[in-house]
Amino acid sequence: MIGLTFPVLAQDISLFQQFNGRYDYTAIGNTMNTVENGTLGPCTILTSSSANLNLNSEQNIVAAYLYWAGSHTGDFDISLNNIDITAERTFSDALDSDRVFFAAFADVTSIVLEQGNTNYTISNFDLSADIAPYCPTGTNFGGWAITIIYEDSSLPLNQLNVYDGLQSVPDFLSITLDNLNVLDNENAKIGFVAWEGDRSIAINEQLTINGNVISNYPLNPANNAFNGTNSFTGATNLYNMDIDVYNIQNNISIGDTSATIALTSGQDFVMINNIITVLNSQLPDAxxxxxxxxxxxxxxxxxxxxxxxxxxxxxxxxxxxxxxxxxxxxxxxxxxxxxxxxxxxxxxxxxxxxxxxxxxxxxxxxxxxxxxxxxxxxxxxxxxxxxxxxxxxxLLIIPEITLLSNLIGCNEGFEISSYNLFDALRSLDYNEDDLAFYRSLDDLETETNAILMPSDYNNDSNPETIYARIVSAPCYEIFQFDLTIENCPPYIPQGFSPNNDTKNDWFNIQDVYDIFTEHELQIYNRYGELIFVGNNETPWDGTTNRGLNNIGNKVPVGTYYYILNLNDPNYKPFMGWVYVNY
CATH class of the missing domain: 2.60.40.10 (Immunoglobulins)
Incomplete structure (x- = not known):
């Protein structure tokens, strides 16, 4: 977390990348100025400059970040070792309405990993046509720096933070780093890439950590922090730019959870482009x-x-x-x-x-x-x-249940009927492999106890509700219908032969017995005499149970008149003739 003060147009210095492990860093770079800028200096600038990288064999590169900056609005297309580079991020700042400055960033990790220890040259960085208005006030400059983060198994476990942006230090700049857990302050360090500092101006230029002034005398005196130097190489001719690093192990304490960095400059206009901190801070990161x-x-x-x-x-x-x-x-x-x-x-x-x-x-x-x-x-x-x-x-939302028309079955006895459940779905277009029938919604949802023979199904109750599940993206659809029973008209045969041969031995009126349980059957002989009265428990087997004579005897061959009263308000009595033969 960073808290700071800054001018209009500047981009806040903020955390860009964090590396936790056995990491440290170095930096190389060079100026494009031929001398330190000033009102009496030449108004010229280079279009290329070089610096050498020389890491130890144990130091394995994990990241390399190129920063470049200068006067005016910017040159964002340059070359590194003849490889074209385009800025991935850009920054801007201003001293006043006439003097604006830029900085740029590109991740060059792949280039530095491939080329390793060698001489790095920035070229095609041309501000020649832009610096003339800046020369009279000594604000003409250009330069570049590569920050190289490396891993080394001999290092302690560190937290390395890369902060960047572009903020000037006209008077005072304060940065607070939170969420620290300093376990050991040995080799704790902080580094900067800064632009436009002047060696000749040393008015209240101080860098403090937790209120303590730090310096690298004689390279970076306490009162002249921004003086054209590279702390890694000892170079003192990085005109109007600084690549500096400071040991702060005596300025941060074990157990510290934050650190405050303050920069001041009483006269010199200095812009901070990146800040690197390396602290022994052993913490998890969930x-x-x-x-x-x-x-x-x-x-x-x-x-x-x-x-x-x-x-x-x-x-x-x-x-x-x-x-x-x-x-x-x-x-x-x-x-x-x-x-x-x-x-x-x-x-x-x-x-x-x-x-x-x-x-x-x-x-x-x-x-x-x-x-x-x-x-x-x-x-x-x-x-x-x-x-x-x-x-x-x-979520796989199931549509509301669709109600279908009931299936009506003829009572086959005791309010049981046979149904073809597919008949209820005649109006639907479906694949039979995607269909199953169930007696309850619970069974349907768990796909258990499916009805095994839906084409020949006998109901369990009257009425009975049946559920159909049809696969339909993204889930399935549910259809519901009832099985109901009605007493269908009986089928009355025209004759029978009660000769005890087990074939057609009784007056088998179909769809009556155990269906119209209150029915009454009356049989009359050709003289109009009532000779038999039957009901649901007494079908006619060709014998008589009425009249004065021959009760219990079989009737002779002949035609007999019947009256079948179903005692159902939906049906009138059925009347006709039946032939008895032996």
Missing amino acids: TITIDNNTVGCGDSTIEVFYTVHNTNSTDILPANTPIAFYSNSDLIGTSETQNTIAINASESNSIYLNLPEDIGPNVTITAIVDDDGTMNGVVTESNENNNSTFAEIE
Whole structure:
């Protein structure tokens, strides 16, 4: 975190990159000025200059950042060792309305990794046509610097921060670095790339750390911090630019959680372009990613798969570091890391989250590591601002149930009928492989106890509700219909033969028995005499049970008159003739 004062048009110095591990840095660069600028100096400027990089074999390059700056509005296309470079970021500042300045940045890691220790030349950097208005006031300048971050296994675990922007120091500039955890101040350092400093102006030019003035005498006297030097090489001819680094181990203490840097300049107009801090600060850095999720059809419970990382760190992340999950601003679940997570390691897990029942189909899930569920952390980290992530999740919403027309079946006895359930779906276009029928919504949702023979199904009750599930992206559709029973008209045969041969031995009026349970059957002989009365328990088997004579005897071959009264308001009595033969 940085707090500072700055002029209009400047870009705040702010954290650009952080490296946690066995890291340190060096810097090379050169000026484009032929002499220190001034009212009596020549109004000329170079278009190329060089500097040499010479790292030890144990120092492995991990990043290289090129900064260049000068008078006027900017040249943002230059060359490094004949490789074209275009500015990736640009900065600007101004002394007044007539004197404006620029700075530029490019990541040249790939070039420096490929070429290694060699001479680096900046060319095609041409401000010749721009500096004339600046020369009379001694503000004409140009220069470049490459900051090289390297890893060395012999180094302690450090936190290296690269801050950049473009801020001038007309009077006072203050920067506060927070979230430090200094375990050892040995070899603690701070470095700068600054533009337009003048060796000849040494009026109240001071650099302080935690209120203590620091210097590298005789290269950087306490009262002339910005004097055209490179602390890494000892060069004193970097006219109007500075690549300086200071040891601050006696100005920051073990246990410090912050450091305040202040720069002053009583007269000289100086612009700070980058600041590098290297501190032995052993801290974890918890981050989290949401890797995947599982959503069930119509289910408001989702499974979220996540990974907690401790990548950009200098210490382990302790076990039981809390994790909180939110939907909008509502806490919907908590978890914690299971094990200690080593530097550059990670741990994956999953959690089931119950969403509100009335939530919409599109849900934003936010996961925050080192959050106890109240937006508060319990672990001190190197970066407290990278603990969260989010994922947009689409729930599989099932459409409302579609009601279909009932299927009506003829009562086959005891209010049971046979149905072809596919008949209910005749109006729909579907693939039979995507269809299943169920007796309950619970079975449908869990896809259990499907009806095995839907083309020949006997109802369990009257009425009975049936549910059909048809696969339909992104989930499925539900259709509902009832099976109902009606008493259909009976089929009355024209004759029968009660000869005990087990074939057609009784007057088998179909769709009557156990259906029209209150029916009455009357049989008359050809003389109009009532000879038999039957009901649901007494079908006619060709014998008589009425009249004065022959009760229980079989009737002779012949034609007999019947009256079938179903005792159903929907049907009138049926009358006709039936032939009895043996």
